[in-house]
Amino acid sequence: MKIKLGVFFGGKSVEHEVSIITALQAIENIDKEKYDVVPVYIAKNNKMYCGDLIDDIKQYIHIDNLLNLSTQVTLAQKDNKVVLLKTNKKFYENEIYDYIDVAFPIVHGTNVEDGTLQGYLKMFNLPYVGCDVTSSAVGMDKYVSKVLLKENGIPVLDCKCYYKNEEIEDIIKSVEQDLEYPVIVKPINLGSSVGIAVAKNKEELEEAIEDSFTYSRKILIEKAIKNLKEVNCSVLGDYEDCKASECEELDKTADILSYEDKYLSGGKKTEGAKQSMNSGVLKLPANINNELKEEIQTLAKRTFKILGCNGVIRIDFLIDEDINKVYVNEVNTIPGSLSFHLWRAAGMNYTELLDKMIELALKRNREESNMIFSFDTNILEGYANGGLKGGKGKLI
Numbered sequence: 001m002k003i004k005l006g007v008f009f010g011g012k013s014v015e016h017e018v019s020i021i022t023a024l025q026a027i028e029n030i031d032k033e034k035y036d037v038v039p040v041y042i043a044k045n046n047k048m049y050c051g052d053l054i055d056d057i058k059q060y061i062h063i064d065n066l067l068n069l070s071t072q073v074t075l076a077q078k079d080n081k082v083v084l085l086k087t088n089k090k091f092y093e094n095e096i097y098d099y100i101d102v103a104f105p106i107v108h109g110t111n112v113e114d115g116t117l118q119g120y121l122k123m124f125n126l127p128y129v130g131c132d133v134t135s136s137a138v139g140m141d142k143y144v145s146k147v148l149l150k151e152n153g154i155p156v157l158d159c160k161c162y163y164k165n166e167e168i169e170d171i172i173k174s175v176e177q178d179l180e181y182p183v184i185v186k187p188i189n190l191g192s193s194v195g196i197a198v199a200k201n202k203e204e205l206e207e208a209i210e211d212s213f214t215y216s217r218k219i220l221i222e223k224a225i226k227n228l229k230e231v232n233c234s235v236l237g238d239y240e241d242c243k244a245s246e247c248e249e250l251d252k253t254a255d256i257l258s259y260e261d262k263y264l265s266g267g268k269k270t271e272g273a274k275q276s277m278n279s280g281v282l283k284l285p286a287n288i289n290n291e292l293k294e295e296i297q298t299l300a301k302r303t304f305k306i307l308g309c310n311g312v313i314r315i316d317f318l319i320d321e322d323i324n325k326v327y328v329n330e331v332n333t334i335p336g337s338l339s340f341h342l343w344r345a346a347g348m349n350y351t352e353l354l355d356k357m358i359e360l361a362l363k364r365n366r367e368e369s370n371m372i373f374s375f376d377t378n379i380l381e382g383y384a385n386g387g388l389k390g391g392k393g394k395l396i
């Protein structure tokens with residue numbers, strides 16, 4: 001009997017459209033002999049939809065029409081199964097749209113990739129693919145992840161963190177005191193280069209801060225490397241065992257790679273799931289020697305385990321070529337296209353990669369099912385007999 005695999009994608013995120021592309025690429029490559037795929041689209045208002053057209057990329061050009069032709073659903077537990085209930089069923093219809101054995105969140109950005117969706121799925125005791133709630137949240141927060149990695153001896157760039165309620169002049173004064181131009185300004189919890197800018201002087205810094213705060217209430221500012229090479233590496237596995245992929249190098253002409261560089265210029269060359277979305281701006285393999293490649297792969301695996309990741313992640317590295325120093329830049333817990341091109345270069349096809357990720361999710365679920373998360377006590381009996389007040393008339 002096939003495993004019912006619910007693929008969740010979309011969501012209230014600036015990376016909504018990127019999630020759709022990644023998910024539909026994955027659905028195209030999932031082994032249909034082993035899995036019965038149930039696509040679940042999360043609209044920008046967080047309502048979930050299923051239907052025969054949900055996995056057709058052409059339908060998303062006219063999203064309102066697609067939603068009108070689809071069925072709105074919500075998760076529920078029924079008869080020891082997690083089911084998709086129709087929220088607006090007609091009186092003669094079955095209330096259950098379908099059921100799910102395993103969830104595969106293929107989402108990007110705030111409100112979905114940051115542990116929000118993972119926590120929602122966990123509430124239903126539903127096995128899900130990828131990082132857990134904690135590692136998803138930590139991986140999304142660029143500042144928290146840097147602090148944690150630095151504490152464990154992983155090289156990261158010095159940075160400063162600021163909140164939206166702080167005066168911009170005070171932020172600029174702090175940056176100029178502790179860092180030096182050029183600097184990079186980033187929203188704390190976004191990806192795909194959204195809201196990121198390089199500032200070479202005070203005027204550019206002020207503009208970059210204002211723009212970044214439109215996407216997040218907390219931002220990160222760090223020193224920019226002038227003679228920079230950017231290299232990415234993916235990791236697959238769990239806490240017991242993981243391995244690193246081939247490395248890729250970003251081929252850019254500007255200070256940073258933009259959203260358009262990543263998804264629009266490369267996307268014009270993409271046919272279905274044959275290429276990564278940003279394949280037009282990558283060198284694969286990276287132009288680095290074996291010693292540097294091994295250093296990056298080792299750091300990637302250490303980072304994966306320190307953050308408690310699971311499934312496939314991508315880690316972005318910065319190399320200061322003036323001093324030949326490698327830094328971990330950030331972690332992508334659900335990378336665009338699931339970094340399948342990096343694993344294809346390492347000898348693993350996309351279908352095998354997806355299968356391995358699902359196996360890791362089921363393994364984690366088996367392990368957690370043998371752990372104790374709650375136990376019965378008579379504590380409520382005592383409160384029922386004695387009331388809610390303590391011995392001195394105070395709530396405990």
